[in-house]
Amino acid sequence: MTQFDPAPVVAALRSVTSPTRPLPLHEPVFAGREWDYVKDCLDTGWVSSVGAYVDRFERMLSQRAGDAHAVAVVNGTAALHVALMLAGVRTGDEVLVPALTFVATANAVAYCGALPHFVDSGPATLGLDPEALAAWLDETAERRDGACVNRRTGRRIAAVVPMHVFGHPVDMDGLAAVAGPRGIPIVEDAAESLGSLCRGRPTGGLGTIGTFSFNGNKIITAGGGGAIITADADLARRARHLTTTAKTAHPWAYEHDCVGFNYRLPNLNAALGCAQLEQLDGFIAAKRSLAAAYREALAGIPGVTFVDEPEGCRSIYWLNAVLVPDAAARDALLAATHAEGLLTRPAWGLMHRQPMYDGCPRAPLPVAESLADRLVCLPSGVTAGSGRSA
Structure with missing residues (x-):
């Protein structure tokens, strides 16, 4: 040694x-208009899960993510949980996840009742390695009834979750070439990479669905917070519904059409996020x-x-x-x-x-x-x- x-x-x-x-x-x-925007929430009383700053924050995020739809939520883990559900991950499935990641990536899989299936990293990106993944899937997986199945366990491989480690983009084109022909949706964990570009395209909007985090240690913070990102308007609509307790639209009745989650971002946090995004x-x-x-x-x-x-x-x-x-x-x-x-x-x-x-x-x-x-x-x-x- x-x-x-x-x-x-x-x-x-x-x-x-x-x-x-x-x-x-x-x-x-905090060197921008954080105090002004948060004070505006306090002065107007709009501090909870609806308000003008939530709408503005989502519009700003949409532009940063390549004009995809954005749905603001309470944190990045909640965003990833719902994104996996929207990608079709169900109890008993497996989800391909890098072994080198923050625990939230694997935890979100477990929240769905699925199992994380750990795969290797690439030395150039620190993130998921498409070549290693392709070799591993060739060895262990097969197409069965239209799905990619782990032939060793019999479980469906329902999604793959690349995570852009420390803000360095994964080879998303290479990953798409592996996942696409096998019918595996890509759920992009862009928690650490807001503003990074992969061959000129912003991370977060490069998969079937993506997520951001705005925890206090991220490049911008809302004091917490996260977002679900997708180019699919229907997926965005469903994300908004699920993260708002699956409440059906009605001026006063509280009716819910499925199990939903109280995951919406408060206006107070969104105000902070808007000021941060401006910088x-x-x-x-x-x-x-x-x-x-x-x-x-x-x-x-x-x-x-x-x-x-x-x-x-x-x-x-x-x-x-x-x-x-x-x-x-x-x-x-x-x-x-x-x-x-x-x-x-x-x-x-x-x-x-x-x-x-x-x-x-x-x-x-x-x-x-x-x-x-x-x-x-x-x-x-x-x-x-x-x-x-x-």
Whole structure:
């Protein structure tokens, strides 16, 4: 095992961020009209799940997602849950999910009564690898009665969920070439990639249906919140119905035609989201500038590779990250950076290693396991690099 020295990395990170306090991984910035819009909600009394800001937020999101329909909901996990239902995922199905993802991706599958089926990542994107997926499906799946079925378990493979890790787009064209002929809908987890482009097209609107998150640590925040994105007007209508307790339209009667969910985003949160969306382009520019500074500062340090955007894509670099030689080097870098007030973190624990999912079907996962052992995420807030000299 090669000895890894974290000191040059720490020095490089300090040269970029010039921290005067403990520097978190990510934090929100409120520099626009947040106070004005939230106060307007309070002044008018429109603070709950309907209101002008909800409508405006959805229109703004629709434009950012390539003029698809947008339905605002309480958080990204709720968005993914309903998106999977709309894609046809049912109890007893399997859903193809990257092993390297945040737990919400797998949890949303479980909420549907389905099983996550874990697949490997690609080294260039960190996300789901279409080539590895194609090879795995050739080995384990077959078409049966119009559906793609796992021949080992007999369960239907009902959807595939690519997640754009740290804002870096998955190869969506490659994935469509694998999923389309097999009849597998693509439910796009774009929680971390609002504003990223995949070959000129915005993430979130590239699958059958997609989702965003506006948690406090995302590039924009509504203090929570999420959205369902689709180009299909009927799917959007059904999403709106399901997330509003499946209440049938009537001026006063409370009648519901199926089991629905109380998932609609409050107007108060949407107001915050509108003010944040107005600043999104500036946030993206700041994050890409920070990524460029990190890339330059880290160049040439032995054993360190900066995680760059995939070829043909524009990433928002929601989180900047580096790869180091092994788990021992990762842990040494985490300890050294935290000692200096740079609050780095490793990748998520792989999904197949979580106790509730360790018995789920999975492909070989050599790339995901290697990435998880070697990834270190760097402070990546919009203002993280603002202390450096111009």
